Amino acid sequence: MIEIHEVSKRYDAGPPALVDLSLNVRAGETLAVLGPSGSGKSTLLNIIAGLDRPSAGSVVVDGVRVDSLGEAASARYRRAKIGLVFQFFNLLDDLTVVDNVLLPAQLAGMPRAKARARAGELLDHLGIGRLARAYPGRLSGGERQRVAVARALVNRPALLLADEPTGALDSASGAQVRELLVRLREDGQTILLVTHDVALAEACASRTIELVDGAITRDATAVAR
Numbered sequence: 001m002i003e004i005h006e007v008s009k010r011y012d013a014g015p016p017a018l019v020d021l022s023l024n025v026r027a028g029e030t031l032a033v034l035g036p037s038g039s040g041k042s043t044l045l046n047i048i049a050g051l052d053r054p055s056a057g058s059v060v061v062d063g064v065r066v067d068s069l070g071e072a073a074s075a076r077y078r079r080a081k082i083g084l085v086f087q088f089f090n091l092l093d094d095l096t097v098v099d100n101v102l103l104p105a106q107l108a109g110m111p112r113a114k115a116r117a118r119a120g121e122l123l124d125h126l127g128i129g130r131l132a133r134a135y136p137g138r139l140s141g142g143e144r145q146r147v148a149v150a151r152a153l154v155n156r157p158a159l160l161l162a163d164e165p166t167g168a169l170d171s172a173s174g175a176q177v178r179e180l181l182v183r184l185r186e187d188g189q190t191i192l193l194v195t196h197d198v199a200l201a202e203a204c205a206s207r208t209i210e211l212v213d214g215a216i217t218r219d220a221t222a223v224a225r
């Protein structure tokens, strides 16, 4: 699903964010990326998402060569293949929950009735069906993040990318998001989860890598679960 070959990323100032990093992720894996602040986790996620370009190396996701896409092609790639979840939800407060979830489907041109059915089914599956007509401003952090996950999944992405999805949540809300990720993993969703939270990685991931100074220092597949 993800083939990363000798990727490096240098910004203008400072040491390189990624150094000759190679990584393959199979369909159905839930990969947790751990590592200290500044170790390159978000840079890696952004490069896989086509939001940032590597300085060297190649990235192929679900058959798409991602590292050299132009802006329009990159946006198209994300719409077709990627679901993105960030620390701070990025929901639109003027839209209801269900309309937030419908947005990517509309952008992708999914027929309206089909999109509504899909959104309703997802919200139910994620345990927030009763919130469909609510506005995000009235929800708890955990509920908002579940809405953000539903939005990320509405187009059935090949790959779900989550960058510190519990980073802004209290422990009860974090637990809701953790359970949801476990559920998605059981559904067979391929997930790349960037997190500081070792317990979250242990609960969700089938495989964990650790980044230090832009290089992989550990790569471990979880034993039987």
Ligand SMILES: Nc1ncnc2c1ncn2[C@@H]1O[C@H](COP(=O)(O)OP(=O)(O)O)[C@@H](O)[C@H]1O
Pocket (backbone or CB within 6 Å): 011, 012, 013, 014, 016, 017, 035, 036, 037, 038, 039, 040, 041, 042, 043, 044
């Ligand atoms: N847009 C940017 N411009 C310059 N340096 C950056 C930029 N984004 C990240 N960096 C640097 O790259 C390194 C890795 O950052 P990042 O990928 O955000 O790490 P992490 O997500 O593990 O905390 C850090 O040294 C950071 O300062």
Ligand SMILES: [Mg+2]
Pocket (backbone or CB within 6 Å): 041, 042, 043
């Ligand atoms: Mg980060």
